[in-house]
Amino acid sequence: MSAEPLKNDLFLRALKREQVPYTPLWLMRQAGRYLPEYRATRARAGSFMGLATVPEMATEVTLQPLDRFSLDAAILFSDILTVPDAMGLGLTFVTGEGPKFERPLQDEAAVNALEVPDMHKLQYVFDAVRMIRQALGGKVPLIGFAGSPFTIGCYMVEGQGSREYRLIKTMMYARPDLLHRILSINAQATTHYLNAQIDAGAQAVMLFDSWGGVLPDGKFQEFSLAYTKQVVQGLNRQVNGEKIPVITFTKGGGPWLEQIASCGADAVGLDWTVDMAAARRRVNDQVAFQGNMDPMALFAGEAAIRAEARRLLDAFGPVGRGGHVFNLGHGISQFTPPEAVSALVDEVRTYSTRFHVT
Amino acid sequence: MSAEPLKNDLFLRALKREQVPYTPLWLMRQAGRYLPEYRATRARAGSFMGLATVPEMATEVTLQPLDRFSLDAAILFSDILTVPDAMGLGLTFVTGEGPKFERPLQDEAAVNALEVPDMHKLQYVFDAVRMIRQALGGKVPLIGFAGSPFTIGCYMVEGQGSREYRLIKTMMYARPDLLHRILSINAQATTHYLNAQIDAGAQAVMLFDSWGGVLPDGKFQEFSLAYTKQVVQGLNRQVNGEKIPVITFTKGGGPWLEQIASCGADAVGLDWTVDMAAARRRVNDQVAFQGNMDPMALFAGEAAIRAEARRLLDAFGPVGRGGHVFNLGHGISQFTPPEAVSALVDEVRTYSTRFHVT
Numbered sequence: 028m029s030a031e032p033l034k035n036d037l038f039l040r041a042l043k044r045e046q047v048p049y050t051p052l053w054l055m056r057q058a059g060r061y062l063p064e065y066r067a068t069r070a071r072a073g074s075f076m077g078l079a080t081v082p083e084m085a086t087e088v089t090l091q092p093l094d095r096f097s098l099d100a101a102i103l104f105s106d107i108l109t110v111p112d113a114m115g116l117g118l119t120f121v122t123g124e125g126p127k128f129e130r131p132l133q134d135e136a137a138v139n140a141l142e143v144p145d146m147h148k149l150q151y152v153f154d155a156v157r158m159i160r161q162a163l164g165g166k167v168p169l170i171g172f173a174g175s176p177f178t179i180g181c182y183m184v185e186g187q188g189s190r191e192y193r194l195i196k197t198m199m200y201a202r203p204d205l206l207h208r209i210l211s212i213n214a215q216a217t218t219h220y221l222n223a224q225i226d227a228g229a230q231a232v233m234l235f236d237s238w239g240g241v242l243p244d245g246k247f248q249e250f251s252l253a254y255t256k257q258v259v260q261g262l263n264r265q266v267n268g269e270k271i272p273v274i275t276f277t278k279g280g281g282p283w284l285e286q287i288a289s290c291g292a293d294a295v296g297l298d299w300t301v302d303m304a305a306a307r308r309r310v311n312d313q314v315a316f317q318g319n320m321d322p323m324a325l326f327a328g329e330a331a332i333r334a335e336a337r338r339l340l341d342a343f344g345p346v347g348r349g350g351h352v353f354n355l356g357h358g359i360s361q362f363t364p365p366e367a368v369s370a371l372v373d374e375v376r377t378y379s380t381r382f383h384v385t
Numbered sequence: 386m387s388a389e390p391l392k393n394d395l396f397l398r399a400l401k402r403e404q405v406p407y408t409p410l411w412l413m414r415q416a417g418r419y420l421p422e423y424r425a426t427r428a429r430a431g432s433f434m435g436l437a438t439v440p441e442m443a444t445e446v447t448l449q450p451l452d453r454f455s456l457d458a459a460i461l462f463s464d465i466l467t468v469p470d471a472m473g474l475g476l477t478f479v480t481g482e483g484p485k486f487e488r489p490l491q492d493e494a495a496v497n498a499l500e501v502p503d504m505h506k507l508q509y510v511f512d513a514v515r516m517i518r519q520a521l522g523g524k525v526p527l528i529g530f531a532g533s534p535f536t537i538g539c540y541m542v543e544g545q546g547s548r549e550y551r552l553i554k555t556m557m558y559a560r561p562d563l564l565h566r567i568l569s570i571n572a573q574a575t576t577h578y579l580n581a582q583i584d585a586g587a588q589a590v591m592l593f594d595s596w597g598g599v600l601p602d603g604k605f606q607e608f609s610l611a612y613t614k615q616v617v618q619g620l621n622r623q624v625n626g627e628k629i630p631v632i633t634f635t636k637g638g639g640p641w642l643e644q645i646a647s648c649g650a651d652a653v654g655l656d657w658t659v660d661m662a663a664a665r666r667r668v669n670d671q672v673a674f675q676g677n678m679d680p681m682a683l684f685a686g687e688a689a690i691r692a693e694a695r696r697l698l699d700a701f702g703p704v705g706r707g708g709h710v711f712n713l714g715h716g717i718s719q720f721t722p723p724e725a726v727s728a729l730v731d732e733v734r735t736y737s738t739r740f741h742v743t
Contacts, residue, residue, distance in 0.1 A: 092739065119614075190679060191680075191718060191722070192681065192683060193681055193718070196679065196681035196682070196684070196685075197681065197684040197685055199685075200612060200681070200682050200684070200685030200689045200690075200693060201684075201685035201686050201689050240658065242657075242658070243657035243658065243677075243679045243682075243714075244657065244658055244659060244660040244700075244702075245660070246679075247658070279637065279658070281639065281640045282639045282640065282658050282659060299600075299601035299602065300598065300600070300601065300602055300605070300637070300640050302602040302603070302640075303639060319601075321601045321604075322549075322729075323549060323551055323554035323555065323556065323558070324549065324554070324558050325599075326551060326553075326554070326555040326558070326559075327555055327558030327559035330560050331558045331559050332558075335558060338603065342602075342603075356601075360549060360551070362551070
């Protein structure tokens, strides 16, 4: 692991609710299809997993948005489905249809056969983390990530993306024991996976609970949050005397904010349905927040993008003893014009200084 | 309009927070594809709009679920897109793809040309309401409905269903004046439309804000709730000395419950992400609630369905000065086994009596 000191540690400091001169910013899926240079590398790689499994290529695309925009963090280029793929479910990406598993968990025998995978199968991810850290040379911190146990469980049971989540929800209502077994294995695997990313050099980690928000109240706590918490509590949070901040993000998690904020993470990602001022009050600034611009605002032209960024920074208000990392409330759309990101970064950088005491 | 007295008015009484012996129940999309008899009528009609525009057929399918299950309300068989269709946008239903408009509102000229439609173009809806009231013979009350101004606006701008709502959100951020013009016309049209349904015999009305929940905090209030409120406040709430209760339902509206509850409606529909006990506290029982079972729970077999119904009735608790109409938190899935509905109706009927003082 590189010992090169960070030139820009604002992202890590904001997550720890320390004082910073402006609100740091990165974007979910910032290394992605909206960038022509990403599409060029992706074409060379031949496939999404071709890109993700070759550390040199993962490094290249991870760094692309940092060359273009003055972002305050890099995030490992990978996918949340690497873990179930390592479990042997057979991940494929069908063009235009998204990820699919050849062997989803659709009966009791399949669930019983599920095991925590050998982390050596995910060595390509840890190699990429090491290589990206080296390539970054301390420019900004590197974020590692994983899907939440419930969210990867959705894909593992459904076999693909879903609109209604009928299969996993049927299992949840009819055979909660089977779903708990899957989630327990997912939580163990995800803990190992993130700890190995931290060992390889990830300076913060994020858990994406993209689908926890589809669960009913009561079931969210039992089947999603409990396992997120288990992962968070199993992480190595101190490395060489440095704290590794942890971010959790449940899309649609607004109703359960207080409970999510109690899972032990340093920061909670918020989608755009949540008012940041109300969120701060609800958790009494005991966690930092990351978010929460609607990715669709990036289609409205420079003046509107800047106005929306100011509106959201105003909503958060003077940062005080809180912490704020600016981000979108979901991944950036593949159709986003890259110049929209330039305008956003510039506005957040300049306008946010008024909310920080330096 | 039939003057026949209602044999079962529990649904209306619960909406008005009056005492009832058990928690009344109906299901969103209860007249739909999960019923073989619906599929047979639909096949005869040849198309969805063929079914909706012929009052005899709309009456037939509206009554089908009441013949099978002991439900406490009927809901007009129609679609939320009848209003924009009457505005001349050219509604078609493409098999497997859902509704599409031939002439969506994608430029300023189209927005400026939009007008409140002549209600005579929707006479088939009002004729269906009259015919259904007559066919019901006072068995249970008939609910009329419409889409919220924002929700029908989504289809009018996108031209079809959407995952990201890129077009309408771009308009919202870049040209809010254009979107406000659309929503203002939609609100006027929807007010006339629901009042004509009430004139024709609808005994309660519901506004479906299916997509308001995709908006950012702040924008929801400005572009969805403000127009829902405008419709609610323009409705004829007293007919022949009888109060016409109004229900609003914003899927994903949990974050804004207090504000939604203040729009003037008698009842608020809730999806399954909301804890009913917390919802009652948040609005101090000043509105009734409708909901909020996850439609996917109906796939889990009889024992699990009954357990989930009890869990939700327990969450609401003793009804006291509140009001509760049991429903799903979204429309019933087309794949639902009809016997699942029988189990649900039976459980709600028998178990809920303990929460009512009679």
